[in-house]
Structure formats: structure tokens, C-alpha cells
Amino acid sequence: MKLRRKVNIGIYIVCGILAILSIMPFWIMIVNATRSTVQIQQHAVSLIPSTHILENWKVLTGKTFNPFTGFINSVIISTGATACAVYFSTLTAYALVAYEWKMRQPFFTVILAVMMIPTQVISIGFYQFMYRIGMTNNLLALILPAIAAPMTVFFMRQYMLPSLNLDIVASARIDGAGEFRTFNSIVLPIMKPAMATQAIFTYVTSWNALFMPMILLTKKENYTMPIMVSLLKGDIYKTEYGAVYLALTLSILPLFIVYFLLSKYIIAGVALGSVKE
Amino acid sequence: MPLKKEGKPKIKGVSYAKYGYLFSLPFVIIFLVFMLYPTLFTAVIGFTDFKGVVATSFKFLEHPFDNFVSIFANKTFRTSLVNTVVIWTMNFIPQMGLALLLTAWFTNRSRRIRGQGAFKVLFYLPNIITAASVAILYGVIFAYPIGPINDILQSLHLIKEPFDFSTSPWAAKIVVAFIQFWQWYGYTTIILISGVLGINPELFEAAEIDGASPRQTFFQVTLPCMRTILIFTLITSLIGGLNMFDIPKLYIWNGGPANATMTTSVFIYAQAFSGTYLYNKAAAASMIMFVIIAILSAFTFFLMRDRSEARAIRAMKRMEKLKKGAAV
Numbered sequence: 197m198k199l200r201r202k203v204n205i206g207i208y209i210v211c212g213i214l215a216i217l218s219i220m221p222f223w224i225m226i227v228n229a230t231r232s233t234v235q236i237q238q239h240a241v242s243l244i245p246s247t248h249i250l251e252n253w254k255v256l257t258g259k260t261f262n263p264f265t266g267f268i269n270s271v272i273i274s275t276g277a278t279a280c281a282v283y284f285s286t287l288t289a290y291a292l293v294a295y296e297w298k299m300r301q302p303f304f305t306v307i308l309a310v311m312m313i314p315t316q317v318i319s320i321g322f323y324q325f326m327y328r329i330g331m332t333n334n335l336l337a338l339i340l341p342a343i344a345a346p347m348t349v350f351f352m353r354q355y356m357l358p359s360l361n362l363d364i365v366a367s368a369r370i371d372g373a374g375e376f377r378t379f380n381s382i383v384l385p386i387m388k389p390a391m392a393t394q395a396i397f398t399y400v401t402s403w404n405a406l407f408m409p410m411i412l413l414t415k416k417e418n419y420t421m422p423i424m425v426s427l428l429k430g431d432i433y434k435t436e437y438g439a440v441y442l443a444l445t446l447s448i449l450p451l452f453i454v455y456f457l458l459s460k461y462i463i464a465g466v467a468l469g470s471v472k473e
Numbered sequence: 474m475p476l477k478k479e480g481k482p483k484i485k486g487v488s489y490a491k492y493g494y495l496f497s498l499p500f501v502i503i504f505l506v507f508m509l510y511p512t513l514f515t516a517v518i519g520f521t522d523f524k525g526v527v528a529t530s531f532k533f534l535e536h537p538f539d540n541f542v543s544i545f546a547n548k549t550f551r552t553s554l555v556n557t558v559v560i561w562t563m564n565f566i567p568q569m570g571l572a573l574l575l576t577a578w579f580t581n582r583s584r585r586i587r588g589q590g591a592f593k594v595l596f597y598l599p600n601i602i603t604a605a606s607v608a609i610l611y612g613v614i615f616a617y618p619i620g621p622i623n624d625i626l627q628s629l630h631l632i633k634e635p636f637d638f639s640t641s642p643w644a645a646k647i648v649v650a651f652i653q654f655w656q657w658y659g660y661t662t663i664i665l666i667s668g669v670l671g672i673n674p675e676l677f678e679a680a681e682i683d684g685a686s687p688r689q690t691f692f693q694v695t696l697p698c699m700r701t702i703l704i705f706t707l708i709t710s711l712i713g714g715l716n717m718f719d720i721p722k723l724y725i726w727n728g729g730p731a732n733a734t735m736t737t738s739v740f741i742y743a744q745a746f747s748g749t750y751l752y753n754k755a756a757a758a759s760m761i762m763f764v765i766i767a768i769l770s771a772f773t774f775f776l777m778r779d780r781s782e783a784r785a786i787r788a789m790k791r792m793e794k795l796k797k798g799a800a801v
Contacts, residue, residue, distance in 0.1 A: 240620050285500075300493060303497060308774050310504075311774075312709070313766060314712065316716045316718065318508070321514030321756070324752065344501075379496070406722075407718050410746075411746055447603060452602075459594045
């Protein structure tokens with residue numbers, strides 16, 4: 197019994213260290229966002245916040261970094277992509293679960309086959325295609341593709357198979373409801389928990405995306421938050437540590453808030469094995 | 474093959490099959506336009522002389538595989554391929570090791586580790602944060618000559634002079650691998666724990682009755698039962714690793730010292746989109762990566778098919794639990 201307790205203490209210590217490791221970089225970031233560049237250069241680590249946040253803000257926004265533009269563009273793209281992905285994936289999953297059609301199995305096989313292929317490896321063709329039809333610098337180029345999200349369809353189908361009772365659908369038919377209305381008013385409410393889980397992960401993935409947005413959006417007014425963040429690496433902010441920390445804090449803060457509000461659902465969603473770009 | 478089951482979605486001889494087609498139509502159209510067409514287009518560009526910022530026309534090369542030959546001969550591409558695998562391996566081995574250890578601790582029924590929920594939330598936190606921000610953050614944390622890490626190491630008297638992490642090729646690689654590890658071990662831990670919870674509890678009871686120690690139980694019951702999930706984690710992590718871009722791109726600019734952090738994605742981006750506009754070479758490199766990833770995902774494809782039914786039932790049960798939890 198005694199030995200077990202000792203081992204348990206060891207486990208708590210290891211977990212505590214890992215927890216600190218998770219938080220420490222963000223803590224340094226937030227504190228340094230309030231400290232002046234001079235203070236940071238004297239001592240890069242401090243646990244106590246300072247009062248220079250406004251100066252940092254002026255330095256930051258006086259240059260290329262525009263947190264508002266980045267935030268708004270990211271919100272538009274992520275919201276649009278999430279709505280498209282969740283709604284149409286559920287609709288596609290419904291087509292796979294509720295109807296008997298000749299191409300059903302081959303279609304599902306295709307979805308399984310392409311599920312793991314990341315869009316990054318087809319970026320050259322995607323960019324050239326968008327360039328030709330004049331859709332670079334158009335946010336829709338990052339929203340519309342979300343309608344075909346094989347991973348989300350797969351997840352929705354897996355959830356729908358056991359939870360959707362087709363008798364309900366049949367009785368709706370007898371009541372004279374159209375197929376599309378049945379989907380919207382009966383199937384969607386049943387799928388709500390799965391849709392919420394997928395919405396969170398699609399939103400976060402879309403919010404965090406760098407590669408595709410960076411290729412497609414070349415005009416400053418279209419930059420998303422991650423592209424704005426990538427500007428911090430350039431020479432313009434080279435020695436402005438206070439401003440860089442503040443910019444990072446601003447880019448991370450919304451995710452922090454969302455994460456700590458929804459962490460229970462996010463962890464449960466991860467446990468379902470549903471995410472992985 | 475006529476696959477007709479009796480009755481199911483048919484009422485009074487009305488066929489609803491057309492709705493199956495209709496409802497999957499948006500997916501199919503978008504898939505064809507935004508995924509299949511770009512894939513074929515990328516493949517085609519790989520066989521052409523297409524380059525230059527304003528070029529829109531191109532013609533096929535006389536020797537169609539020239540781009541592929543020159544990409545394989547390209548030293549930077551080979552370096553980037555090796556880097557990608559090396560950085561992924563340096564991240565994955567400790568990641569899997571730690572995740573297995575945490576899984577063993579958290580699922581050990583006689584230990585009853587408390588605060589698991591809070592630990593999971595904290596371990597998973599880095600995964601949800603924008604990789605671009607994380608990369609820049611680590612860039613300033615490892616800054617030279619004055620940055621938090623140098624500051625800490627000097628105050629602990631571990632080093633006398635500040636260490637420049639950005640000029641040593643191995644330091645750069647290790648830091649990138651560490652960031653990947655730091656972002657992903659929590660994810661892997663949660664996946665593995667949920668895998669253990671999915672194992673039939675009777676197996677553990679039987680092991681207990683047979684007098685197996687927790688260690689024996691873990692190695693002889695838990696691990697063998699987790700084989701599929703472990704392979705799945707390995708392959709999905711490898712596919713993700715082969716696309717590693719944000720961290721190596723933004724932690725150190727331009728591939729790092731001696732191209733130490735140049736991964737294949739960074740290479741492809743540099744070829745096509747930063748100054749050189751060698752779309753044909755970038756497309757050839759992309760197709761090489763595409764083939765590697767397609768082979769890897771073929772493995773997961775067969776794994777998924779077997780597991781999909783069992784997963785469905787588990788997924789539903791868990792969701793219901795969650796719903797109940799939320800209602801209370």
C-alpha cells in the first residue's frame with residue numbers, strides 16, 4: 197500500500213510537470229505582452245505583468261499587423277466552412293444511411309479512400325485552378341470546398357447508423373412530409389450532438405489553417421489571423437519583442453476562451469477519434 | 474450486382490433511390506470540382522514546362538518524367554524528405570512512449586489517479602492553439618542572445634554563455650520535433666485511453682482473477698487489444714508528419730541553418746510560391762508525396778473498414794453519456 201502511494205505521488209509529479217509545460221509558454225507570452233521590449237531584453241522571463249501593454253499595442257498596429265482584419269476574415273472563413281461542412285456532411289451521410297441506391301457502396305468506398313488525403317498535396321493544381329477562374333483572394337475559395345468533407349461524412353454516418361431509426365422517417369412519409377423537410381426537421385435534431393462535435397473541430401481546423409490561405413490570399417485586406425501571425429517573423433518586428441508577444445496573445449486568446457468553455461466536449465470529441473487533419 | 478433488400482425504404486412501391494443521389498449531389502459536385510480536378514491538374518502540371526508568375530499556358534515535356542527525375546536528383550528535396558522523416562521520428566517515438574505511459578497510469582484500476590479530466594484538458598491544450606502562433610512563440614522563447622530559455626538556463630547556471638538555437642542544425646531540428654511532440658502527445662494519450670476503455674472489461678477481470686500484475690495485464694492484455702488503434706495512430710501521425718508545414722516554416726525562416734528544418738511541404742511551398750514559381754517542379758514533388766500518402770492511407774482504409782461497425786456503436790453510447798451529462 198505504501199509503495200503504491202509513493203508511485204502515485206510520482207505520477208502526480210510527472211503530470212504536474214507536463215501541465216506546467218503546457219501552460220508555461222502561454223504564461224510567458226501573456227506576461228511579456230504587458231512588458232516593454234527593454235524589460236524583456238533585460239530579463240526575458242518574469243511572472244509578474246507590467247504596464248506597457250498600450251505601448252506594445254501602438255508599436256504592433258503601427259506596422260503591418262492588423263488584428264481586426266485578421267480576426268474578421270478568420271471568422272468569416274471559419275463560420276462559412278463550418279456551416280457548409282456540418283450541414284452538407286450530415287445530408288450526405290443521410291443519403292448513405294437512409295436510402296438504397298445503386299452507387300451507395302461505391303460512393304462510401306470512395307469517401308473512405310480519399311479521407312486521409314490532405315489537400316496540401318494538391319495545392320499546386322488547386323491554386324492554378326483558382327487563379328484561372330479569378331478566385332484567388334476570394335474567401336469563397338476557402339469556404340466552398342468544405343461542402344465535400346469526407347472525414348466529417350464518415351463520422352456523421354458512423355453516428356447516424358445506430359441512432360437514426362428509419363421507422364420515424366417512414367412515418368413522416370406517411371404524414372406526407374417531403375424527403376428534404378424530413379431531413380431538416382427530423383434528422384437534423386437527432387444529429388445535433390454529432391454536429392456540435394464536428395462543428396467545434398471544423399471551426400478550429402479552419403481557424404488554424406495556414407498553408408491554403410497563405411497561397412490563395414495575397415492581398416492584405418484578405419489575410420486571416422494565422423497569415424497575420426506569420427508576418428511577425430519578418431524583419432519589421434525583428435526586435436519588437438513586446439509587440440510580438442502581444443500579437444501572439446491576441447491571436448491565441450479567442451481559442452483559449454473557446455477551449456476552456458468547451459473543453460469537456462472537445463476532449464470527448466477527441467476520444468471518439470474523429471479528428472486528425 | 475443487384476443489392477435489393479426487402480421493404481426498407483420503399484413504401485407502396487415508391488422508389489426513394491433518387492433522393493440518395495440528390496442528397497449526395499452537393500458533395501459530389503464540390504468533390505469533383507475542388508478535389509478531383511485539382512488533383513488531376515497537379516498531376517498534369519508535373520509533366521509540363523509550366524513555370525513563371527504570369528504564365529497560364531504550358532506544354533508537355535518531350536521526356537514526360539523530366540520533372541520527377543530532376544526532383545529526385547535535387548539535393549534540397551532529398552534533404553527535405555530526410556528531414557521530414559527524421560523530425561517526425563524524433564517527435565513520434567517520445568510522443569508514443571509518453572502517451573502509452575500516461576495511458577497505463579490513467580487506466581490502471583488499482584491506482585485511481587485523480588484529476589484525470591483536468592490533466593487531459595491541459596495536455597490537449599497545445600493541440601488546439603494555432604500552429605502558426607505556436608511556431609512564432611517558440612521562435613521568441615528560444616531567441617538569442619536574450620530569450621526566456623536562455624534566461625532560464627543562465628539563471629540555473631546550466632550554461633554560461635547564451636546558446637544560439639537558430640544556427641545549430643540539430644538544435645533547430647530538435648526544437649521543431651519538440652514542438653510537434655508538445656502539440657500532439659495529449660491527443661495521442663486521449664485516443665489511446667479511449668481505446669483502452671473500449672476493450673471488453675471481462676478481459677481485465679479474467680486477468681485479475683488469474684492473478685496477473687498490472688504490468689502483465691498492460692503488456693499482455695491491453696497492448697495486444699490495442700494493436701489496430703496503435704497502427705492507426707502511427708499511420709495518421711505519419712501522414713500528418715509528411716505534411717508538416719506551419720511549425721518548420723515559421724519557427725525558423727527559410728528552412729533553418731543548412732536547411733535543417735526544410736520539410737517537403739516547406740520545399741514545395743518555396744518552389745511554387747516564394748519567388749521561383751517553378752510550378753512544374755513543385756507539382757512533381759507534390760505527386761511524389763501524394764503517392765506516398767495514398768499508400769499509407771490504403772492501410773488505414775482497410776483498418777477502418779473492419780472497425781467501423783464496432784466504432785459506431787461505441788460512438789453512440791459515448792455521445793449519449795455526454796448528452797446525459799450535459800443535461801444534469
